[in-house]
Amino acid sequence: MYYGHTIFEKSQEGRRGYSLPKSEIKEYKLDEKLKRQSCPKLPEVSEFDVVRHYTNVSFKNHGIETGFYPLGSCTMKYNPKINQDIAAMEGFSTIHPYQPVETTQGLLKIYYETQKILSNISGLDTYSLNPYAGAHGELIGLMIIKKFHKDNNDLKRTKIIVPDSAHGTNPASATVAGFESVEVKSNKDGTVNIEDLKKVVDDTTAGIMLTNPNTVGMFEKDILEIQKIIHEAGGLLYYDGANLNPILGMARPGDMGFDIMHINLHKTFSTPHGGGGPGSGPVGVTKRLKKYLPSPVVRKAGDLYLIDYKDEDSIGQISHFYGNMGVVIRAYAYLLTNGKERLPEIAKMSVLNANYVKESLKDVYKLPIEGICKHEFVFDGLKDESIDVRTLDIAKRLLDFDMHPPTVYFPLMFKETMMIEPVENESKQTIDHFIKIMRTIAKEAKKDPSILKNAPYNTPVRRLDEALAARKPIVSFKDYTDSLKED
Amino acid sequence: MKTPKALYYTESHEWVKVEDGHAYIGITDFAQSELGEVVFVELPEEGDEVSEGNEFATIESVKAASDINAPVNGVIIAVNEALEDSPELINEDPYENWIIKIELEDESQLENLLSAEDYEKLTK
Numbered sequence: 001m002y003y004g005h006t007i008f009e010k011s012q013e014g015r016r017g018y019s020l021p022k023s024e025i026k027e028y029k030l031d032e033k034l035k036r037q038s039c040p041k042l043p044e045v046s047e048f049d050v051v052r053h054y055t056n057v058s059f060k061n062h063g064i065e066t067g068f069y070p071l072g073s074c075t076m077k078y079n080p081k082i083n084q085d086i087a088a089m090e091g092f093s094t095i096h097p098y099q100p101v102e103t104t105q106g107l108l109k110i111y112y113e114t115q116k117i118l119s120n121i122s123g124l125d126t127y128s129l130n131p132y133a134g135a136h137g138e139l140i141g142l143m144i145i146k147k148f149h150k151d152n153n154d155l156k157r158t159k160i161i162v163p164d165s166a167h168g169t170n171p172a173s174a175t176v177a178g179f180e181s182v183e184v185k186s187n188k189d190g191t192v193n194i195e196d197l198k199k200v201v202d203d204t205t206a207g208i209m210l211t212n213p214n215t216v217g218m219f220e221k222d223i224l225e226i227q228k229i230i231h232e233a234g235g236l237l238y239y240d241g242a243n244l245n246p247i248l249g250m251a252r253p254g255d256m257g258f259d260i261m262h263i264n265l266h267k268t269f270s271t272p273h274g275g276g277g278p279g280s281g282p283v284g285v286t287k288r289l290k291k292y293l294p295s296p297v298v299r300k301a302g303d304l305y306l307i308d309y310k311d312e313d314s315i316g317q318i319s320h321f322y323g324n325m326g327v328v329i330r331a332y333a334y335l336l337t338n339g340k341e342r343l344p345e346i347a348k349m350s351v352l353n354a355n356y357v358k359e360s361l362k363d364v365y366k367l368p369i370e371g372i373c374k375h376e377f378v379f380d381g382l383k384d385e386s387i388d389v390r391t392l393d394i395a396k397r398l399l400d401f402d403m404h405p406p407t408v409y410f411p412l413m414f415k416e417t418m419m420i421e422p423v424e425n426e427s428k429q430t431i432d433h434f435i436k437i438m439r440t441i442a443k444e445a446k447k448d449p450s451i452l453k454n455a456p457y458n459t460p461v462r463r464l465d466e467a468l469a470a471r472k473p474i475v476s477f478k479d480y481t482d483s484l485k486e487d
Numbered sequence: 488m489k490t491p492k493a494l495y496y497t498e499s500h501e502w503v504k505v506e507d508g509h510a511y512i513g514i515t516d517f518a519q520s521e522l523g524e525v526v527f528v529e530l531p532e533e534g535d536e537v538s539e540g541n542e543f544a545t546i547e548s549v550k551a552a553s554d555i556n557a558p559v560n561g562v563i564i565a566v567n568e569a570l571e572d573s574p575e576l577i578n579e580d581p582y583e584n585w586i587i588k589i590e591l592e593d594e595s596q597l598e599n600l601l602s603a604e605d606y607e608k609l610t611k
Binding site: 409412415466467470471 | 525526547550551
């Protein structure tokens with residue numbers, strides 16, 4: 001049954017869910033004009049009302065803990081509970097950023113060691129854990145590129161090269177950082193077209209942003225040639241860490257010649273994300289760029305861990321204090337519980353699972369890029385193109401089977417893109433079940449496309465009017481009550 | 488898919504209709520069908536200059552945001568403001584609902600554009 005109430009609608013005048021202890025402080029008479037003139041509009045509910053309400057609301061959600069979630073380039077993997085337990089330990093959860101460092105050595109040790117582990121995994125010299133998320137990390141990386149060229153008095157470098165298959169955030173970050181983004185064409189398999197790259201590289205190139213493997217899951221095999229072209233032209237290479245999962249312990253961006261990268265702790269190292277954030281997007285750099293990293297940084301002097309705010313060449317402070325500390329602790333727990341021995345297993349299993357799904361479905365779904373993929377791959381709609389069914393309909397139908405749909409209509413290289421990433425820790429039974437459902441949906445499409453066109457049927461709400469939602473969004477309770485009045 | 492004969496077309500799916508030395512510019516039926524439901528059109532301003540191959544407006548659908556490029560050079564003399572409140576007009580009739588009207592700078596640029604026949608071949 002659809003549960004469609006807000007907590008405000010549950011409110012009953014005079015109902016209370018708490019009783020405050022007697023105040024130990026004497027009442028203070030506040031001047032009338034300093035007092036709030038009207039009561040805040042808070043729901044009046046009992047504890048029982050609150051519990052039942054939010055439990056019902058939670059049933060409307062789909063998350064990694066309720067079902068399969070093959071959302072490409074988002075790496076939605078299970079977040080082990082031990083990570084939560086550790087982040088919730090009193091020594092972390094009650095800490096304050098202004099405490100003297102002598103009293104926060106444990107946390108600073110985690111920061112320091114996480115920086116070192118990320119360096120080892122990625123092959124870059126030093127990390128800052130301060131950026132809040134992936135796109136924030138991109139912006140910080142680009143600010144470092146800018147400062148590097150500025151310090152070299154190389155002011156004509158105003159362009160950032162971005163492949164047309166890149167994450168949408170890349171050109172957006174470049175624009176926000178004050179660069180002009182220049183598109184470079186992809187080959188059919190989404191890898192960078194070297195000839196096209198050579199045409200756009202010149203002495204105005206500040207750098208290039210790449211994901212490897214790219215958004216269609218193919219490894220950029222010409223990466224060494226690309227890095228040579230960019231470096232010889234005087235530019236820097238930025239690695240978008242969104243797709244780090246399949247190369248963990250197998251290959252390192254630093255070895256490929258990248259100068260700067262961000263890592264999405266919330267993707268690769270398993271901390272909650274996807275509307276549930278917060279995220280964390282540590283930025284790593286090579287030795288020559290180390291001095292530009294955001295301030296403050298955690299350092300070690302003898303046996304003492306320190307927070308260093310003084311760094312003349314730093315691009316400055318880019319977050320409150322030290323970023324999203326809770327996410328860093330979770331990632332650290334994930335890294336240590338797996339250990340360096342198991343990281344390559346994560347990579348291999350994510351690649352195996354993606355290839356297994358791809359090969360098991362390519363007779364019914366159109367596979368535009370053949371060959372072995374990494375952690376994700378794309379289908380371009382149904383193989384039988386005479387059927388009047390679009391990727392959106394397939395995605396909506398999947399909801400009826402308690403599965404989150406893959407990423408749809410991205411990247412823009414194909415018309416009916418579905419980007420599927422099954423991740424490493426789903427069991428063969430779950431993956432086989434997904435394959436079975438995808439085959440069932442393809443059969444339904446052939447038999448009667450309207451089954452898909454009218455889906456979903458079993459969800460809290462049926463097919464939404466996306467155009468209306470974009471034109472007249474209802475994003476608050478006030479919008480909602482206003483919309484009822486309009487009707 | 489409709490492709491009116493009297494118009495000029497571009498490979499990036501815009502059309503041009505010439506009337507008394509002025510030109511109306513919009514997007515093709517093929518383009519609106521590929522984009523899906525249009526939810527927003529970011530319009531330029533009257534008096535802005537547009538130049539061949541460069542973006543003058545952005546169109547956002549439920550699927551993606553795309554640039555609309557000028558097929559020829561000119562100065563904008565009118566903007567279809569109805570699209571601000573009713574972007575869906577582009578889906579309803581992409582040829583009736585032009586986006587901008589321009590003063591043509593150089594009519595000979597029209598010769599570089601595609602005919603209806605050539606454009607139809609391109610989109611097959």
